Amino acid sequence: GQVASNPGNGHIDPARLFLSIPSTGHLRKHLEYYASGTHVAGINRTQAEHTRDYFAEHGIDAKIVEYYPWLNYPVGQRVALFNESTQRVLFEAGLKEDVVPGDPSSEDPNNLPAFHGYSADGNVTGKLVYANYGTVDDFKALKAAGVNIKDKIVLIRYGNVLRGLKVYGAELHGARGVLIYSDPADDGYARGKVYPAGPWRPDSSLERGSVSLIQIYPGDPLTPGHPATKDAPRLDPRDAKNLNTIPSLPLSYRDAEPLLRALVGFGKNASDISEDWVGGLASKGVQYWTGPSALSVNLMNRVEFKTTPIQNVIGRIKGWEDSERTVIIGNHRDAWCAGASDPSSGSAVLLELVRAFGELAKLGWRPRRTVVLASWDAEEYGLVGSTEWVEENVDWIRADVISYINVDAAVMGPDFYASASPIFKDLLYEVTKQVPYPGSANQTVYDAWLSHPASELVGGEPSPGNGSAHKYTSGIINGRAPLVRSLGSGSDFTAFMAHAGVSSLHLGFGTMLGTYHSNYDSLKWMTTFVDPDFELHRAMARICGLLVIHLADDPVLGLNPVSYAKSVGDYIHEAERQMARQTPARNDSTRAATSKSNAFRKLHRLRAAQRQLMSNARLVEQSKHRLRVVYGEDCQMAGRRRRMNCRKLRKSINDRASKLERHFIDPEGLPGREWYKHTLVGPGRWLGYDAQVFPALLEAAEDHKWNQLRQREKRAAELIYDAAWFLREV
Amino acid sequence: GQVASNPGNGHIDPARLFLSIPSTGHLRKHLEYYASGTHVAGINRTQAEHTRDYFAEHGIDAKIVEYYPWLNYPVGQRVALFNESTQRVLFEAGLKEDVVPGDPSSEDPNNLPAFHGYSADGNVTGKLVYANYGTVDDFKALKAAGVNIKDKIVLIRYGNVLRGLKVYGAELHGARGVLIYSDPADDGYARGKVYPAGPWRPDSSLERGSVSLIQIYPGDPLTPGHPATKDAPRLDPRDAKNLNTIPSLPLSYRDAEPLLRALVGFGKNASDISEDWVGGLASKGVQYWTGPSALSVNLMNRVEFKTTPIQNVIGRIKGWEDSERTVIIGNHRDAWCAGASDPSSGSAVLLELVRAFGELAKLGWRPRRTVVLASWDAEEYGLVGSTEWVEENVDWIRADVISYINVDAAVMGPDFYASASPIFKDLLYEVTKQVPYPGSANQTVYDAWLSHPASELVGGEPSPGNGSAHKYTSGIINGRAPLVRSLGSGSDFTAFMAHAGVSSLHLGFGTMLGTYHSNYDSLKWMTTFVDPDFELHRAMARICGLLVIHLADDPVLGLNPVSYAKSVGDYIHEAERQMARQTPARNDSTRAATSKSNAFRKLHRLRAAQRQLMSNARLVEQSKHRLRVVYGEDCQMAGRRRRMNCRKLRKSINDRASKLERHFIDPEGLPGREWYKHTLVGPGRWLGYDAQVFPALLEAAEDHKWNQLRQREKRAAELIYDAAWFLREV
């Protein structure tokens, strides 16, 4: 086009300029640094210092913020199959991952053994039971099949729900210990060639991970709701509600196979319960049986708990106009192993943003609003670094933080995904349309996202498992636009969204889950199978940078309350759908029961509130339109009165859009897990990572507590009316 | 530094960003295009179209603007030495440049023969006289030596004054024709190795060029003061005052040598006049004698004159704030030969600016003020394209054009030079301090300019000759800062500065003059001896772009009236120094003469006016300071009244600084050459290119017309008082 007809006030668009800055060469160097060794939370201060120094070198005010959570570390572990009567040991699990020639990460002497973060110390013995994925339904099915897991060691495969809930479910039913193994059906040879021949999980590979109950509360187990500062008052560890008390360990499928074979012929053939119970070792002739086994299993998990410092790195670019309003982008830095994808690909993206913002600053750019860049520690244990920081700063955050962007494993495969508050939908689409999809001549990330979305995530961190985990996200599928999922938990957005009420989003390229939390999530794996030329890293840096620049620098924020109101309608629809499954059984069809059933089948109060929200949200969008047409977004027109009116209107619009989320925060929190305060969405109490809509309502329905359900509907409706009222104030 | 402490309003500094855009690869491509063949004015429309299309492709509104000047082209030419009595031809000049293997430009079949633009058609014969450089003093010396050049063919070497003046001087004294040759002392083997072994002029090389009298008026000879549009009224060519009427041709020193040898023993040995008369062929045993020769010379110069269209390309980037205020950067496109340095290096720079501004525009940038980019045609004939355009647009230009930047031969050697209105001094220093000097680790162009200034220029275009041409520039030498010369003429700034009163500057890298206006000013020469890696080109693109961006986009213009006032003081000092040399001779020491002498030795009126100018200029600088301290340049402070006051003050300051030059324009013009209207500075009437201070005054002194001198001093003083008054209006 002709420059002469170029609209605008002549200033250089920092977003367009920014796109040219991220470089694959720099991203490679950042990743090489972060993935060069194991960096478990609490024992890797040097990476925090490097990160802080890199921030500072690029002109960003940066500091290390320490907290002192309760963490545990592995001391010794054993899994053995033996004959209790003869005391003969028939099988001793290796509990180690093979060295892969040519992959130095696989032979790092600092590599962690088989370990579950926050797993209980214990040395237990019992008969073995197989419990499929260890979901609520799986435990029910076992019970229905007459298999009692009391005093047993329960063998569960990874996937579908958060690992902490598998242990918790087993513990609830009286089990003594839990072994969680990676079934080849979920992320091993059934998916494709295994590492190092392909990207999928090889037979010795262990998925480490935390077994804390983040759906109760994340962060330090001893200081729920308060920051784990050095001198903070702390719970007795026995009173920490987000810790399991029975020991658990991860297993490879090489180690799981002898255990599964020991079950054959005992209890029920799993395929009689459901074909879903049969895993991928079937192709090697292994039958899946429930047990209990005749043989016994010894599970020893020796861990050391201690209060130990962790380091967040917090960088800050002060805004020039509304400097109190703040946009935060964060990414965890700690990893179980080398963590090339989880989280080092994200750490590389964060550092590249730091470099890019430094370059823009050299050219004179500063955002209108303040930008905070955070490198969190101890996410792997249970979102500890981010949670403690939010708990310490919650008043300021609720007052002034307008958005939180979470990057975790930025690159773990070719397919884009995003989970977000519905307020971000338009912006996400706009931004992904600006970024070319790597290796494609004229496709954008948006196009690729639409045609080939990432299929396998559980909430935040990706996790093996089949699609059932996504059953609750349909509410925000848009037929003609890519799927933006709801936020559950599983990564560092949790405290921002669910505790502080900050509109959050979480994004990345995913789906190659075969080395997740193993020694093989290495630079070698990344550069061989996932992103050899770092183009996916660059695309993520571009997307994240554009999001930050738009949120921090657009005169009128691209946050759309109408999208939010529409999603609330979808949530209500989804809640009604789920409630319908909880309808009192036909044989309970008394008059009273029928009336109750009618009462809760439809959420009329919520629907009315949602209609009010929608119409007031439209007022905000109309005000935006008016501002653009009458004044122009920049409020630079002639005339004092018009400029003042414009700025006043603009500030009001931005506040409506960016603080709407806060109005869905219920100070009382969710029943039984008060740390979670978002009424519309939260991690399912039996899901862990995945999002549940209207959790308090649906838990009442699940529990068939109809009066409670009506009270909770009323309370939620009131919050939605309040939110609608807030939007009306433009 | 910390981003947090970065001042400013957060916008990206287009100047800093711009610095990263010019690329040596693009500059090389641009130069390869322009230097790929001969492109003489009026016969190369395709390059104009290419230029316009390149502008348009980069988003710049561009058009071709045609004029119809009177131009001439070579038809046939001969120079021969013969014995008039025997009619035997002893020597026939080659008048052609040798083919240099490996340099395709040297064998281009379209190459122009020996030719002087605007030379008169004629076939003349006469005895030969040698007149050294053909200056006023040289002709005087010949006369004093008893050598009469009436009816002679005069052999003159290049250098020191404009070639048109050499012909004019000879014509005044009754000569029949002029041969101008390149003496090896000036730009041949006496300077260093000759092409292709080195950069200096080889023995067959011809310096083409125009012999029009641009110090009378530049541009189309038939339309002085009016645009040469298709239907413009035109002078009879015989009435065109800027054309010589006797024929002339350039000669190589290979062709000049037999002519010089034919003079040996005739007239006076030149070394008896002055050693300055002895050229470089002396080292080959050639004695320089004045003649007249016994042998005769035939000089045939057959040319065809015609009215023919030429093409300026005018691009425009509309400003967003003060869109009527305009900054122009221009460069001529036509060349005598391939013209790799003159002017194609400048054309390459212009195109690279177009590309860079296109890139900035893509990022949203538009300047506050309008930028015009001009590619002039027919500069080589006598600044024709630029002069006609200024003549057509003079009302608008006087009203709104705040600066003109001229680029001609951007790169003709390693040393930086600048000629400019004194108003630009601070800005030139600031900008050259921002640009690294090529091949140097930590030197800027400013540093290199200070330590190693270009020594050989005559006003605009570089020209061979010794240092005497610079005797009038001492007034603006600053002991601790690089030399900024005064503007005379010789390139396309002339109409802007001297006719329209637009503050102008002219700049480049120079001093390797050995192929100037010859076939050897080729890509091969450029990439072998001058700028193999195009780093000098890039430095020029950076300097020019920074100048444009600052002038078009700085809220407060970096033009300093105090620098101007100081220079006016220097001009007065210089004028007094020159006048002292014109003091009536001692033997004329009557009472009246002495009193006259006292009367004009000191320019008291001018000095008083200059003091007023200086003190009012200081008011402008104080206002700038006040604006910065009280408001900030951006006028973005809170409070309606303060913003309004700030903008009003800023506009006033910018007008004072950018329109001061206009006040030195005298509508009546210089005596005898009214097209020239600048009172303070103009091309010397006997210099052509070089600048003369207070030309009207000093011509009166030269002519010993004391009353006229006093009137002219009074008139100049009045203009300076007016200018001072204008500054006071801030």
Ligand SMILES: [Ca+2]
């Ligand atoms: Ca805490």
Ligand SMILES: [Ca+2]
């Ligand atoms: Ca004219």
Ligand SMILES: [Zn+2]
């Ligand atoms: Zn992670």
Ligand SMILES: [Zn+2]
């Ligand atoms: Zn992880």
Ligand SMILES: [Zn+2]
């Ligand atoms: Zn030129």
Ligand SMILES: [Zn+2]
């Ligand atoms: Zn030239």
